[in-house]
Structure formats: structure tokens, C-alpha cells
Amino acid sequence: MNPQESVTITPLNYSVHSALLVLEDGNIYVGQPYGAQGATTGEIVFSTAMTGYQETLTDPSYDRQIVVQTFPHIGNTGVNDEDVESSKIWVAGYVVRDPATQISNWRAQRSLDDDLYKYGIVGIADIDTRKLVRHLRSAGVMRAGIFSGDALLDNDGRLKRVEDLLDIVKNSPFMSGANLSQEVSTDSGYIVEPQGEFEGKEPLYTVVSVDLGVKAMSPYRMAERGCRVHVLPASSTYDDIKALNPDGVFFSNGPGDPSTADFEVEQLRKVLDAKIPFFGICFGNQLLGRALGFGTYKLKFGHRGVNQPVQDLTTGKVEITAHNHGFAVDAPKGEPVPSPFGNGHYGRVQVSHIDLNDDVVEGLQCLDIPAFSVQYHPEAAAGPHDAAYLFDRFINQMEQSKQLRG
Numbered sequence: 378m379n380p381q382e383s384v385t386i387t388p389l390n391y392s393v394h395s396a397l398l399v400l401e402d403g404n405i406y407v408g409q410p411y412g413a414q415g416a417t418t419g420e421i422v423f424s425t426a427m428t429g430y431q432e433t434l435t436d437p438s439y440d441r442q443i444v445v446q447t448f449p450h451i452g453n454t455g456v457n458d459e460d461v462e463s464s465k466i467w468v469a470g471y472v473v474r475d476p477a478t479q480i481s482n483w484r485a486q487r488s489l490d491d492d493l494y495k496y497g498i499v500g501i502a503d504i505d506t507r508k509l510v511r512h513l514r515s516a517g518v519m520r521a522g523i524f525s526g527d528a529l530l531d532n533d534g535r536l537k538r539v540e541d542l543l544d545i546v547k548n549s550p551f552m553s554g555a556n557l558s559q560e561v562s563t564d565s566g567y568i569v570e571p572q573g574e575f576e577g578k579e580p581l582y583t584v585v586s587v588d589l590g591v592k593a594m595s596p597y598r599m600a601e602r603g604c605r606v607h608v609l610p611a612s613s614t615y616d617d618i619k620a621l622n623p624d625g626v627f628f629s630n631g632p633g634d635p636s637t638a639d640f641e642v643e644q645l646r647k648v649l650d651a652k653i654p655f656f657g658i659c660f661g662n663q664l665l666g667r668a669l670g671f672g673t674y675k676l677k678f679g680h681r682g683v684n685q686p687v688q689d690l691t692t693g694k695v696e697i698t699a700h701n702h703g704f705a706v707d708a709p710k711g712e713p714v715p716s717p718f719g720n721g722h723y724g725r726v727q728v729s730h731i732d733l734n735d736d737v738v739e740g741l742q743c744l745d746i747p748a749f750s751v752q753y754h755p756e757a758a759a760g761p762h763d764a765a766y767l768f769d770r771f772i773n774q775m776e777q778s779k780q781l782r783g
């Protein structure tokens with residue numbers, strides 16, 4: 378919405394025991410406190426996933442976003458230490474309809490409430506999430522805040538006016554223009570050794586994975602195909618990457634606006650110039666798009682969930698896939714085109730995948746250099762495994778390039 382627009386607030390019934398969800402357009406929802414109490418702001422987005430709340434909450438790409446779950450019952454299977462995608466919960470806030478009061482799963486180690494408290498995640502429950510999501514779909518994603526407990530009171534202990542809470546939301550940062558890679562990336566590098574049938578064996582390939590907010594399952598999917606994966610901080614230079622003599626380079630998913638990631642794009646161009654095989658997921662796809670000279674833009678309400686139909690235009694096959702993106706690459710569909718950067722500097726590029734719901738670009742394939750990427754999540758955490766073949770494509774690309782080098 379246009380931030381200058383004035384808003385009308387209808388009178389509401391709430392008390393210090395309530396929680397308030399305040400949207401920047403003046404829409405306000407009264408609910409119950411859920412998780413930690415306090416104040417939080419962020420971009421409000423929704424996920425249509427029916428499973429995998431643990432993977433959603435711990436996905437670093439949700440940094441600075443308040444997540445609404447369309448699935449009404451959340452917390453049923455509790456929380457375990459195996460399904461986490463990073464070391465903490467990243468969402469800025471959590472909006473649910475009906476939190477489970479009983480945990481029912483043999484893998485559960487504790488309740489979701491325990492973790493929401495532990496990481497100080499301010500949430501709100503008893504929200505009509507269907508109404509809220511219909512609103513976000515027509516108005517677009519926007520800034521919002523959740524307020525509960527002391528955050529509802531002024532210095533004299535009186536209930537704050539919603540106009541004051543709305544001011545807090547209107548003074549919070551926008552997602553457009555946000556550069557968040559450093560906020561979520563690892564401080565120092567670490568190694569993921571080959572897993573499964575390759576555990577304890579000499580690695581078949583060495584991959585450098587640049588952590589722009591990486592989900593744990595991405596390096597794992599390479600490790601279970603025999604790769605040793607060096608995960609490096611987002612601040613790594615091309616020389617840091619090159620020093621590990623990788624067979625392939627991977628740029629991960631991550632939060633923020635891809636148009637701000639100039640440093641990472643510059644490093645990526647050097648990887649492409651050196652013809653080192655490259656694979657990117659989500660933010661990594663957006664950065665490949667930028668390196669090739671395409672623009673990126675913000676979607677009205679993005680794709681988040683585990684049930685998005687995507688077509689692989691190189692094979693014609695349709696797959697059901699996991700998504701979490703609010704931006705997309707602006708590239709022409711159809712015949713391959715010369716990379717706009719440097720008037721065809723990287724040869725021909727083809728849009729390899731599209732989303733069948735809205736035709737958004739979901740993948741890029743270079744035809745003259747060994748580089749490709751997808752906007753969605755083949756690591757499938759959570760989500761269907763239809764797109765696992767993309768990790769095999771990366772392995773094949775590394776193998777071919779190894780053989781060419783002799």
C-alpha cells in the first residue's frame with residue numbers, strides 16, 4: 378500500500394490480556410497472546426503449508442517476517458531436534474488460528490510453545506487466518522506488528538491507543554531495500570562431510586556453499602550424494618571460494634531484497650567467468666539472475682508453502698514443490714536469449730521453470746556456461762521431493778566439467 382494513505386480504525390474491544398495484530402493499512406485483529414509476549418514488527422506474509430511448521434520457523438529466509446499459517450491447527454506434532462533448518466527460530470512473529478494444546482507425535486521432544494518462549498517469538502492466536510489471508514492476497518503483503526502484555530500499556534499503565542501501535546508499525550523498516558545476508562549468515566566457515574552411503578569415504582566432489590541464510594537440508598542433499606560441502610559466510614570473496622578449489626559453487630536461499638546484494642553478485646560473476654559449475658536456490662537464483670543482467674521485482678504476496686505446481690520447461694514435466702519467496706527474476710520466457718550483462722557475456726540463458734499458478738519465473742539455465750538455479754526449494758524441508766533431480770543435475774554438471782578438465 379502507499380504509506381502516505383490515511384487509514385480509518387474502527388473501535389475495538391481489547392484488554393491487557395489480548396494480543397493485537399496491527400497491519401500498516403489500519404486493519405487490526407484482536408487475538409490471544411501466543412508464545413512470548415511483547416512487541417514485534419515485520420513484513421506479514423502467509424504460508425499455505427499444511428505440514429512442516431518447524432522447518433518454516435527455522436528457515437532463515439523468514440528473518441524480519443511475521444508468518445501467518447493458513448493451516449488452522451499448529452503445534453500438534455511438537456518440536457524435535459532433527460527437523461530444524463538452522464540453530465534458531467527466525468520469524469519475527471507468528472500468527473495462528475488454533476494452537477494445539479496436546480502434542481501427539483513419537484518424535485516430539487518438547488512443545489512448540491516451549492521454543493517460541495525460548496527464542497522470544499511474539500505470536501498471536503485465535504485469528505481468523507482465512508479472512509486475514511484473503512485480505513493480504515488482495516491488498517498485498519505489508520508491514521505489521523503484534524503487541525501483547527506490557528507492550529499494550531503506556532508508562533502510566535494505561536492501555537495504549539491503537540493509533541500509537543500503528544505508528545510503531547509505520548516506522549518499521551520495509552522489506553524492499555533490505556540487505557539481510559550478514560544478519561543470518563554463519564560467522565565462520567564449517568564443513569558438511571559426505572553422508573549416508575558415502576559417510577566416512579573420500580568425497581566425490583568438493584562444493585563451496587555460500588551461506589546467505591542457508592537451510593541445513595541444502596548442503597545435506599549434496600553430502601548424501603557424496604559431496605564435501607564447505608559452507609562459507611556471506612562476506613566471502615571469490616578468492617576465499619577459489620582457495621578451496623571447488624568442483625562446484627552453490628549460493629543458498631536467504632532473506633532480504635536481492636537488488637541489494639551487489640557484493641555477492643560481483644563474487645558470483647567471477648565464479649561464472651571461471652566456468653566453475655554453479656547451482657543456486659531461491660536467493661541464489663535471484664543472484665544468478667542479477668549476475669546474468671536481469672532485474673528482480675517484488676511479488677504482490679509471494680509464494681510460500683509446499684504445494685506449488687512448477688513446470689520444468691526443459692522436460693515438460695510438472696512437479697509439486699516447496700516455495701518461500703517474495704521477489705522474483707524478471708526474465709523473458711520462451712527461446713533462449715543472450716545474457717543481458719555485457720551484451721551476451723555469459724552466452725545464452727533460458728527460463729527453465731515456471732510456476733503454473735501465476736507464470737512467475739522459477740528457474741534459469743545457462744546454455745554456454747555450467748550454471749543453473751531454481752527459485753523454489755528442491756531440498757524439500759518441508760515439502761514434496763519431486764525436485765530432488767536438481768541436485769543430481771548439479772552433480773552431473775560437476776562431473777562433466779571435471780572430465781573436461783581431464
Ligand SMILES: NC(=O)CC[C@H](N)C(=O)O
Binds near residue numbers: 635
Ligand atoms: N527463500 C529465499 O531465498 C527468499 C529469497 C528472497 N528473500 C525472497 O523473498 O524472494
